[in-house]
Amino acid sequence: MLEQVFRDEWGRVLASLVGYLGDFDRAEDAAQEAFAIAARRWPAAGVPANPGAWLVTTARNRAIDRIRRERTLAEKIHLLPPPEPVVDEVDDTVIKDERLELIFTCCHPALPLEGQVALTLRALGGLETAEIARAFLVSEETMKRRLSRAKAKIKATAIPFAVPGARLLPDRLDAVLAVIYLIYNEGYSGRVDLGAEAVRLGRVLAELMPDEPEAHGLLALMTIHHARRRARFSGEDLVLLDDQDRSLWDASQIAAGRAALDRALALGGGGPYVVQATIASLQTRERIDWPRVAEMYQRLADLTGSPVVELNRAVAVAQAGDPAAALRAVDRLDLDEYLYLHSTRGELLQRLGRDAEAQAAYRRALELATSAPERRFLNRRLEKF
Known part of the structure; x- marks a missing residue:
C-alpha cells in the first residue's frame, strides 16, 4: 500500500x-x-x-x-x-501543471538523449539510480554520471522549468514522446519493468495533454503491446505473434489501449504513434485483417520513410497471402546489416519452397544475432530443414 x-x-x-x-x-x-x-x-x-x-x-x-x-x-x-x-x-491542479513542466525540462533538446531518458525515469518514474543502471545494463557509477551531467547542464545553461511556447511545442512534444517510447522499447530487465514505467509515464502525459492525439496514440501503442508481454516469451525464448497463447494476454489492458486509441482518433490523430497503435490493435483481433494491417504499414512508411517499416509492411503482405510480392519488397530494401531482414527473407523463401536460399538467409541472420533468445530461435528454424 x-x-x-x-x-x-x-x-x-x-x-x-x-x-x-x-x-x-x-x-x-x-x-x-x-x-x-x-x-x-x-x-x-x-x-x-x-x-x-x-x-x-x-x-x-x-x-x-x-x-x-x-x-x-x-x-x-x-x-x-x-x-x-x-x-x-x-493545489492539485498546480502540481499537475508542474509535472508537465518537469517532463519538458527532462526532455529539453539541449540535453543528450541518454541524459533525457535517465532524468525522466529518475524524476517522473521515481526510480533509484541503481535501478535505472540495472535496467539499461550499465554500472551505477555510469548512470550516476549521466544524471549528474544532465542536472549540471540544466543549471549551467539555465534551462527553464516551463512548458515551451506554442511555436516550439510540436518539436519538444516529439522529443518527450520519443524518450518515453525509447524507455518502453528497452523492454523488461531485472526488477525494473521499464515497459510498465513507460506506460505509466505515457498515462501521465496523456492526462496532462488531453488534446494531443499523439500522446494518446503513444499510450495506446504501449498499453496494447504491454498487454501481450507474458505471451511474448516462453522462458527466455521469443514467441512470434501467431504462436502466442492468447489466454496470457491482458484483456483489460487491451481494452484500455483501444480506448486511448479511440480518443486519439476522435481528436483527428493520424501521426506515427496513432498509426502504430492502430496496427497493434488490429493484431490483437481474433481474426487479424492482414490487408488492413499492410495498408496501415504503408501509411506509416509514408509518414516515416523508414525501411524497417517497409519490412514490416512486407510481412503483413505475406500474411495476407502474397509471399512472392512480399519477397520482392524485401529484396528492394537496403538493410543488409539488419538481422530481421534476413530472418524475414528466410521465412518468405521457405514459404515459396526455396529451401536452400532460405537456409542461407537464416544463417546470415544468425551471424548478426546478438542475444541468446535470437540465436536459439534462428537455430530452431534451421533445424527444421
Missing part, C-alpha cells in the same frame, strides 16, 4: 519541489526526506486523506529548514515564500 502511494506520488511531489526550489538535487533530497518520514509515521497514524499534499508540505518545510541551517545560502530564504500551514491548501 505505502509503496504504491509512494510510486504514484513521487513525480508529483518532486515536480512541485523543483518548481518551488529551482534545484533538482535539493528537491530530490527534500522529497526523499519527506517520504522517509511518511514511511515511519503512516503505518501507525494512517495514510492522510491527501497524501501528495502532505508530502509536498513536509518536503517544503524540511527544505526550508535545511536552507536556514546552511549559512552560506541564507540569502535564499528571502526568496522563498513561507511554507503552506495547512496540507489541503496545496
Whole structure:
C-alpha cells in the first residue's frame, strides 16, 4: 500500500519541489526526506486523506529548514515564500501543471538523449539510480554520471522549468514522446519493468495533454503491446505473434489501449504513434485483417520513410497471402546489416519452397544475432530443414 502511494506520488511531489526550489538535487533530497518520514509515521497514524499534499508540505518545510541551517545560502530564504500551514491548501491542479513542466525540462533538446531518458525515469518514474543502471545494463557509477551531467547542464545553461511556447511545442512534444517510447522499447530487465514505467509515464502525459492525439496514440501503442508481454516469451525464448497463447494476454489492458486509441482518433490523430497503435490493435483481433494491417504499414512508411517499416509492411503482405510480392519488397530494401531482414527473407523463401536460399538467409541472420533468445530461435528454424 505505502509503496504504491509512494510510486504514484513521487513525480508529483518532486515536480512541485523543483518548481518551488529551482534545484533538482535539493528537491530530490527534500522529497526523499519527506517520504522517509511518511514511511515511519503512516503505518501507525494512517495514510492522510491527501497524501501528495502532505508530502509536498513536509518536503517544503524540511527544505526550508535545511536552507536556514546552511549559512552560506541564507540569502535564499528571502526568496522563498513561507511554507503552506495547512496540507489541503496545496493545489492539485498546480502540481499537475508542474509535472508537465518537469517532463519538458527532462526532455529539453539541449540535453543528450541518454541524459533525457535517465532524468525522466529518475524524476517522473521515481526510480533509484541503481535501478535505472540495472535496467539499461550499465554500472551505477555510469548512470550516476549521466544524471549528474544532465542536472549540471540544466543549471549551467539555465534551462527553464516551463512548458515551451506554442511555436516550439510540436518539436519538444516529439522529443518527450520519443524518450518515453525509447524507455518502453528497452523492454523488461531485472526488477525494473521499464515497459510498465513507460506506460505509466505515457498515462501521465496523456492526462496532462488531453488534446494531443499523439500522446494518446503513444499510450495506446504501449498499453496494447504491454498487454501481450507474458505471451511474448516462453522462458527466455521469443514467441512470434501467431504462436502466442492468447489466454496470457491482458484483456483489460487491451481494452484500455483501444480506448486511448479511440480518443486519439476522435481528436483527428493520424501521426506515427496513432498509426502504430492502430496496427497493434488490429493484431490483437481474433481474426487479424492482414490487408488492413499492410495498408496501415504503408501509411506509416509514408509518414516515416523508414525501411524497417517497409519490412514490416512486407510481412503483413505475406500474411495476407502474397509471399512472392512480399519477397520482392524485401529484396528492394537496403538493410543488409539488419538481422530481421534476413530472418524475414528466410521465412518468405521457405514459404515459396526455396529451401536452400532460405537456409542461407537464416544463417546470415544468425551471424548478426546478438542475444541468446535470437540465436536459439534462428537455430530452431534451421533445424527444421
